[in-house]
Amino acid sequence: MRRADVLIIGGGGAGCSAALFLARRGARVILLERGQVGSQATGVNYGGVRQQGRHPSGIPLARKSREIWSRLPALIGTDAEFQACGHLKLARSEADEAELARWNAIAAEHGLVTRMIGRNAIRAEHPYFSEQVVAGSLLAEDGAANPRLLSPALARAARAAGAELLEHHEVTAMGRDGAGFVVEAAGNAFTAPVLLNCAGFWGGKVAAAFGEEVPIAPLHPNMLVTEPLPFFCTHSLGVVGGGLYLRQIARGNVIFGGGRASGEQDATRTRPSADATLASMQEAVALIPRLAGAMVIRSWSGTDGIFADHFPVLGPSRTAPGLIHAFGFCGEGFQLGPGVGAVLSELVLDGRTDVPLEAFDIGRFARQDAAMAG
Incomplete structure (x- = not known):
């Protein structure tokens, strides 16, 4: 039996970040990852480091994480190619423009600085947009990074700090005994008084093993990248309502996504959707006409977990003391990963965090069931 102070299931951004922050404060940590670290949602996403557009309940966590992104080189030895290139969210109607203004007012209450750009200014600053674009909102401190680099770098730093990460x-x-949690993996047994559930979509199975079934569904984002093109796009772009997001990297390739791919029943294998790919390409060309004729050289997907309310589960279990959940980030977890790890370490070692977590409480599903039954 291998013993630790904290067991972590899942080696994505949240799990590896938690291992790092816990180990840096002297905790004995063992992390168990089914495949390789960062091989699912954290490693296959668009790479957006975005606070803009988040639900107000999620802004404090996003802000905490953004502060950590700013000091990644000192923390893990790399910036994971993070660039604060700004996130520009585009309005394609007057209703969209009103939604941007509404969110910007909320953002200001949280200390975020945005800039509304009207029709004339956005056309002058970004002449490559089509007439579809009527306005935009720029959050300059947002940006993008390379999702393939984050989890491996967090894992290396966690190991250097003394954590044991087992791929x-x-x-x-998994279960409980008198001393805490017992988890079996790869023919070995591991035990600790604290268990962190950072298993992404499969976090639902972990929660169910301790009597907390949740209505999680698999989310398979459909991602594409073009051949290198002459550089024209300085910001990471999104549209009000979602559905399309794109950015151009320094080599000239345009990374964009939209729609949903497909996955096998256990969601471990995914396949891009030809229909979603074509629809995304058409929508991208309608937004940026110069993309017409660009060659798409690769498409891919992965698996995250999603809930109907688009909130993750983050916080203590309601049935198993010592179990803390952090899963189901609904396609928005890449930016949050470093901050989630910090929050988990605070919950474990301090018993509290300065980030409000009420909206992410796993108990909300039981309350919803009770309300429906009543």
Whole structure:
């Protein structure tokens, strides 16, 4: 039996970040990852480091994480190619423009600085947009990074701090005994008084093992990248209502996504959707006509978990003391990963965090069920 102070299931951004922050404060940590660290949602997403457009309940967590992104080189030895290039959210109607203004007012209450750009200014600053674009909102401190680099770098730093991260250790059984939690993986047994559930979509199975079933569904984003093109786009772009997001990297390739791919029943294998790919390409060309004729050289997907209310589960279990959940980030977890790890370490070692978590409480599903039954 291998013993630790904290066991972590899941080696994405949240799990690896938690391992790092816990180990830096002297905790004995063992992390169990079924495949390789960062091989699912954290490693296959668009790479947006975005606070703009988040639900007000999620802004404090996004802000905490953004502060950590600013000091990644000192923390993990790399910036994961993070650039604060700004996130520009585009309005394609007067209703969209009103939604941007509404969110900007909320953002200002949280100390975020945005800039509304009207029709004339956005056309002057970004002449490559089509007439679809009527306005935009720029949050300059947002940006993008390379999702393939974040989790491996967090994992290296966590190991250097003393954490043990075990890849290719699929959890096959879990439960509790008098001393805490017992988890079996790769023929070995591990025990600790604290268990962190950072298992992404599969976090629902972990929660269910301790009597907390949740209505999580798999989310498979459909991602594409073009051949290198002459550089023209300085910001990371999104549209009001979602559905399309794109950015151009320094080599000239345009990374964009939209729609949903497909996955096998257990969601471990995914396949891009030809229909979603074509629809995204058409929408991108309608927004930026110069993309017409660009060659798409690769498409891909992965698996995250999503809830109907688009909030993750983050915080203590309601049934198993010592179990803390952090899963189901609904496609928005890449930016949050470093901050989630910090929050988890605070909950474990301090018993509290300065980030409001009420909206992410796993107990909300039981309350919803009770309300429907009543």
